[in-house]
Amino acid sequence: MQTKIDIHAYEKSQHTSILQFLNRHINPSDLEDYIKRLDKEIGIFLIMYLKNIVGVCFLSDNHNEHRGHTLDMDLKIDQEYHNDNVFNTLFLVIDQYIEDNQIDFISTSALCQFEVMHHYFIEHGYKEWFALKKMVHDGRGLPHHELTYRHYEDQDFAMYFQGLGDAFYPMRNAMDITPYHVCNQASDKKASEERESLLKEKDTMYLFFEKNNYIGAVTILGAEIDDFYVVDRYQGKGYGRKIIEFSVNFAKGQVKEPVFLTVVDWNEKAKNLYQSVGFQSVETKKYYRKIIQR
Known part of the structure; x- marks a missing residue:
């Protein structure tokens, strides 16, 4: 079905309507996070049909x-408007943005069930990159462990950042996500920014120790488990579980x-651990990338 689709740059007067759509x-x-994006008012385009918001880019x-x-491209489009007419109209705007801003590298993503979006990306030169699985815990009871832990503090930065990297x-490295080592390949500026960011999140970050030896960390954001890792030399000893x-x-x-948590589909070891304690995969998001040759 052909529909008259219009693309408009975001205006503050549409703030409430966009929030209703995003919900x-x-x-x-x-x-x-999306409210913060809207506050910047830059790089936001609305996909309109008969004056109704049917998508946001x-x-x-x-x-x-x-x-x-x-350029990171984040598309939210009502599924009934996943068609070539909508994508062709939208990408005329996106391609002009890419040209005007001299973009070298583009990344985007789509849930696996959005087949039309997947085919459109592939047909227009985007390559599949990696997949991210969302896993939800089934609610089963789990053992309670007497672990030594505390919140992250600023003096932990070097130890934490090295372990994370x-x-x-x-x-x-396997997925070609740069930088491959977020610590060793970070510039002084990037490391400083990361240090400042971690300090803001310290109350949600937990560091674990065994006889005063640092063994790993996790961030717990409400129902989400994030940035979980075990220091290399302590892996395979049961600390991760x-x-x-x-x-x-x-x-x-x-x-x-x-x-819930998310895991890169490539990471079989992590997926097996999560499944063994009751996590089940509920959705898969594919990431795509395109390198612009100039």
Whole structure:
């Protein structure tokens, strides 16, 4: 079905209407991040049909030390409007934005069930990159462990950041996600920004110790478990299971909604661990990228 689709740059007067639209497409825990995006008023385009919002496109461009001038494209479109007419109209605007801003590298994503969006990306030169699985805990009871832990503090930065970089290096290298080592390859500016960001999140970050030796960390944001890792030399010793079981029990004690986490589909070891303690995959999001040859 052909529809008359119009693309408009976001205006503040549409703030409430966009929030109503986004509430149908995002998790409540993500709403604050989208509100911050709207406050910037830059790189936001509305997909309109008969004066109704049927989609929103967020374009965020940054300078990446490894990729050059990058663009992250975040599309939220009512599924009934997933068709070539809508995408062709939208991408005329996006391609002009890419040209005007001299973008070198584009990334975007789509849930696996959105087949029309997937085919459109592939047909227009985007390559499949990696997949991210959302896993939700089934609510089963888990053992309680007497673990030594405390909140992150600023003096922990070097220890925490090195451990994070070491733990995620194999995955980032295999998936070609730059920088491969977020610590060792970080510029002084990037490291300083990361340090400042972590300090703001310290009350949600938990560091674990065994006889004063640092063994790993996790961030617990309401029902979400994030940035979980075990220091390389302590992997394979059962600490990962204990930290995950601790995290599930802790989160269940704080919120009523199901506990969840995300994992890169490539990481079979992590997926097997999560499944063994009661996590089940509920959705898969595919990421795509396109490198602009100039």
